[in-house]
Amino acid sequence: MGYNQKKEVNEAIEAVDYTLGYLIEAQKYLHSASNWGVFDILGGGFFATMVKHGKMDDARNAIMMAKDSIISLKKELLDVNEVLDVDLEISDFLIFADYFFDGIVADWMVQSKIKTAQSQVDQAIEKLEEIKSCLKMIVC
Numbered sequence: 097m098g099y100n101q102k103k104e105v106n107e108a109i110e111a112v113d114y115t116l117g118y119l120i121e122a123q124k125y126l127h128s129a130s131n132w133g134v135f136d137i138l139g140g141g142f143f144a145t146m147v148k149h150g151k152m153d154d155a156r157n158a159i160m161m162a163k164d165s166i167i168s169l170k171k172e173l174l175d176v177n178e179v180l181d182v183d184l185e186i187s188d189f190l191i192f193a194d195y196f197f198d199g200i201v202a203d204w205m206v207q208s209k210i211k212t213a214q215s216q217v218d219q220a221i222e223k224l225e226e227i228k229s230c231l232k233m234i235v236c
Contacts, residue, residue: 102235104172105231105234105235106235107172108169108172108173108231109228109231109232109235111165111168111169111172111173112169112224112227112228112231113228114165114168114169115162115165115166115168115169115224116221116224116225116228118158118159118161118162118165119158119159119162119217119220119221119224120221121158122155122158122159122162122217123214123217123218123221125151125152125154125155125158126151126152126155126210126213126214126217127214128151129148129149129151129152129155129210130207130210130211130214132144132147132148132151133148133203133206133207133210134207136148136203136206136207137203137204137207145203148206152210155213159213159217162220173227
C-alpha cells in the first residue's frame with residue numbers, strides 16, 4: 097500500500113471517529129431523555145417534560161452534527177455509501193400535547209419516538225464501527 101493510499105485510509109478513520117463522537121453524544125442525550133420520559137410518564141409534571149425536551153433538543157443537535165460529519169466521511173470513502181438516517185423530529189402537536197396536556201398518552205408517544213431514535217443511533221454507531229474495523233484492516 098502506497099503512502100497516499102495509507103494517508104487516505106487514515107483520514108477516513110479520523111472522519112469515522114469524528115462522526116462517532118457526535119453519535120455517542122446523541123446516544124447519551126437520548127438515554128437521559130428516555131429516563132426523564134419515564135419520570136414524566138410516572139407523573140413528573142411540567143419540569144420533567146421541560147427537561148426531557150431539552151435533552152431531546154441536545155440529541156437532535158448532536159445528530160445534525162453527525163449528519164454533517166457523514167458528508168465529510170463520504171468524501172473520504174467514495175466507495176462506501178452508508179447513509180445515516182436518524183429521525184428525532186417530533187411533530188409540533190406532540191410537543192404541544194406533551195407540555196399542555198401532560199397526560200400519559202402524550203408522554204407515551206414521545207417516549208416511543210425517543211426509543212426509536214435511540215435504536216437508529218445505535219445502528220448508525222454499529223455501522224460506523226464496522227467501517228472503521230474494515231479500514232483498520234486495510235492499513236495493517
